[in-house]
Amino acid sequence: MKSFESLGLSKGLVESVLQIGFETPTPIQEKAIPVLLNGNRDFVGLAQTGTGKTAAFGLPLLDLVDDARRDTQALVLAPTRELGLQIANDLENFSEKFKAFNIVAVYGGSSISEQIRKVKKGAQIIVATPGRLIDLIDRKAINLSTIQYVVLDEADEMLNMGFKEDLDKILSFTPDTKNTWLFSATMPREVKSIMKNYMSDPFELTVGEQNTGNVNIEHNYVMVQERDKYPALKRILDDNPDIFGLIFCRTRIDTQRIAEMLMKDSYNADALHGDLTQQQRDRVMMKFRSRTLQILVATDVAARGIDVEDITHVIHMNIPDEMEFYTHRSGRTARAGKKGISIAMITRRELGKVKQIEKTLKSPFKRMMVPTGANVCQKQLLALMHKVREVKVNEEEIAEFLPAVYEELKDLTKPELIKRFASIEFNRFLDYYRNAPDLNQDDRGRSSSDGEGERYITGSRFFINLGKMDGMEKGDMLALIDETSGVTKQHIGRIELKGAYSFFEVEKEKVNDIVNGFQGIEYKGRQVRVEVTERKDGGGREGGSRDYKRGKPSTGGYAKKSNNKYADQKRKRY
Ligand code: AMP
Numbered sequence: 364m365k366s367f368e369s370l371g372l373s374k375g376l377v378e379s380v381l382q383i384g385f386e387t388p389t390p391i392q393e394k395a396i397p398v399l400l401n402g403n404r405d406f407v408g409l410a411q412t413g414t415g416k417t418a419a420f421g422l423p424l425l426d427l428v429d430d431a432r433r434d435t436q437a438l439v440l441a442p443t444r445e446l447g448l449q450i451a452n453d454l455e456n457f458s459e460k461f462k463a464f465n466i467v468a469v470y471g472g473s474s475i476s477e478q479i480r481k482v483k484k485g486a487q488i489i490v491a492t493p494g495r496l497i498d499l500i501d502r503k504a505i506n507l508s509t510i511q512y513v514v515l516d517e518a519d520e521m522l523n524m525g526f527k528e529d530l531d532k533i534l535s536f537t538p539d540t541k542n543t544w545l546f547s548a549t550m551p552r553e554v555k556s557i558m559k560n561y562m563s564d565p566f567e568l569t570v571g572e573q574n575t576g577n578v579n580i581e582h583n584y585v586m587v588q589e590r591d592k593y594p595a596l597k598r599i600l601d602d603n604p605d606i607f608g609l610i611f612c613r614t615r616i617d618t619q620r621i622a623e624m625l626m627k628d629s630y631n632a633d634a635l636h637g638d639l640t641q642q643q644r645d646r647v648m649m650k651f652r653s654r655t656l657q658i659l660v661a662t663d664v665a666a667r668g669i670d671v672e673d674i675t676h677v678i679h680m681n682i683p684d685e686m687e688f689y690t691h692r693s694g695r696t697a698r699a700g701k702k703g704i705s706i707a708m709i710t711r712r713e714l715g716k717v718k719q720i721e722k723t724l725k726s727p728f729k730r731m732m733v734p735t736g737a738n739v740c741q742k743q744l745l746a747l748m749h750k751v752r753e754v755k756v757n758e759e760e761i762a763e764f765l766p767a768v769y770e771e772l773k774d775l776t777k778p779e780l781i782k783r784f785a786s787i788e789f790n791r792f793l794d795y796y797r798n799a800p801d802l803n804q805d806d807r808g809r810s811s812s813d814g815e816g817e818r819y820i821t822g823s824r825f826f827i828n829l830g831k832m833d834g835m836e837k838g839d840m841l842a843l844i845d846e847t848s849g850v851t852k853q854h855i856g857r858i859e860l861k862g863a864y865s866f867f868e869v870e871k872e873k874v875n876d877i878v879n880g881f882q883g884i885e886y887k888g889r890q891v892r893v894e895v896t897e898r899k900d901g902g903g904r905e906g907g908s909r910d911y912k913r914g915k916p917s918t919g920g921y922a923k924k925s926n927n928k929y930a931d932q933k934r935k936r937y
Contacts (some may be wrong), residue, residue: 364673370400372422375461383457391416391568392419393418394568396696402424405543405562405565407566408546409547410570412691413694413697417453419546424454425461428487429487434506434509435482435489435505435506435509437512437513438512439485439488439514441858442492442516443520444470444641447492451467451490454490465485466486466489470491471494471495472641475478481892482504483755489505493533508538510541511541513541513542513544515545515546517548517552518547518554519550520691522554527553542908545565546554548687548690548694551687579702580696580705581704582724582728584682585599585706586709588810592680592708593624596678600625602734606657608657608674611692612660615637619634625660631656632657633647635662647659648836657773663683663691666695671695672701673701674695678706682708682717682720686723686724706731736799740793747789771893785874814887823895825866825893828864828892829843832862833886833887834861837860840858840865841858844869845882848876850873855867856868880895
């Protein structure tokens with residue numbers, strides 16, 4: 364393994380890099396830096412994100428650009444504002460103690476006049492997104508005629524995002540004598556055409572096999588019905604209490620919806636998509652980067668270029684049609700040599716797509732089973748116990764409160780104490796996951812969540828504040844619905860009886876009958892509450908969460924089963 368010193372970089376730069384904590388060069392750095400340092404040849408690097416390519420082009424660039432001159436000598440183009448800022452930030456960190464550069468990032472969604480002011484002060488290196496750079500060119504606020512080096516980072520992404528014309532225009536403003544360094548994770552036709560049109564005899568470097576994904580990513584899929592995707596997602600999240608994850612959805616609406624459902628279910632989640640203002644996006648990204656936010660739900664476009672370290676899981680709510688999308692999504696995890704897990708949620712019909720991606724990636728997908736309720740309970744319980752073991756005890760301040768605590772618990776043995784303590788938190792999960800169906804689809808596309816003899820009705824799902832603790836059984840629920848609203852059995856789908864509450868599904872046309880029928884109804888002296896719960900395709904079957912507000916078992920006296928369950932019902936409407 365080579366050292367940074369041996370690559371030909373100047374001493375000051377090597378020192379800076381070592382100070383940052385990079386000890387040895389990554390493979391792409393080892394191979395690219397000596398070539399780029401010559402400064403006399405075009406270059407094409409085929410490498411995934413996360414391989415260290417920013418330093419691979421950034422370090423030679425910082426050595427080649429002259430900080431004694433004020434004119435713009437290098438231009439780095441990146442597909443997104445996030446990636447642009449990341450690159451500018453890295454370049455500043457690498458060069459801080461080495462040369463006095465003025466590095467300016469220009470990107471959309473932020474004051475253009477401020478950026479023009481910075482550029483006019485004299486920027487040796489400009490990092491830009493193509494759209495904003497075109498604005499600056501059109502306003503004649505930037506002079507590209509002195510450019511010696513152009514870096515096209517994530518070229519495939521820029522072309523995917525429709526920047527082809529912008530790139531053509533930008534490159535036409537740069538001198539023919541410049542060197543162009545292009546980096547791309549994939550090599551579609553459009554990238555080849557850029558190479559053909561704008562580069563001469565480039566040095567080509569492939570790190571890892573072309574189109575082969577990052578080997579540190581473990582590719583998995585779970586096979587569930589479309590409508591079970593959200594409950595399956597929650598199981599996966601509950602089964603990984605320490606997850607730091609990115610969830611991808613196809614559309615902005617889905618992204619917002621999934622994020623909102625998760626937030627409502629008390630997960631630490633938020634959304635990132637194009638309908639948000641730049642300020643909102645910045646805020647979300649800041650929370651995610653600082654790990655104040657645990658789960659980010661994003662669209663493909665919004666998440667491009669996100670480089671956040673230590674993302675443990677990338678979850679795809681659907682499998683993308685384009686291979687490139689899959690590569691970029693999953694490439695957000697397993698960065699800087701770390702391991703990462705990618706989980707695609709698919710229906711049986713999408714199995715073909717998985718096989719296709721598998722072939723191109725040359726990396727097998729593993730079928731992962733959606734955890735069962737028991738798996739989740741076990742995981743959560745152990746996570747809680749781990750927390751107990753790790754908790755920092757503030758000996759001094761707790762001391763005065765302990766005698767009373769010891770007194771209160773003095774007759775309990777250690778196993779008793781552990782059992783009770785664990786139950787405080789555990790009961791919520793146990794309640795929620797008791798009788799939870801198996802969400803995995805079998806080879807014929809069915810799952811046990813179909814329920815025996817039950818139909819799935821495309822309609823609405825209701826929450827009702829009566830359940831097993833009120834002595835309810837399915838037949839009783841059917842009878843109650845019929846008597847109060849006139850909606851009969853054949854219009855009713857799945858009934859899920861829980862402790863103090865239940866869910867039932869009815870055909871869409873009957874929704875109003877239910878809402879009207881249940882108005883003012885009391886059951887055993889208690890006001891009956893019936894509400895439509897959110898549930899479209901992929902909606903939350905299980906409705907509950909780590910902190911399910913409604914689902915707490917009631918300690919009231921409903922548990923007694925009476926022979927005539929409706930005897931003490933007061934029918935206000937009847
Ligand atoms: P990149 O592919 O440039 O986005 O880099 C991915 C991650 O690897 C970034 O977080 C870098 O800070 C880190 N990195 C790059 N080069 C090295 C190196 N030689 N040693 C350790 N970490 C590195």
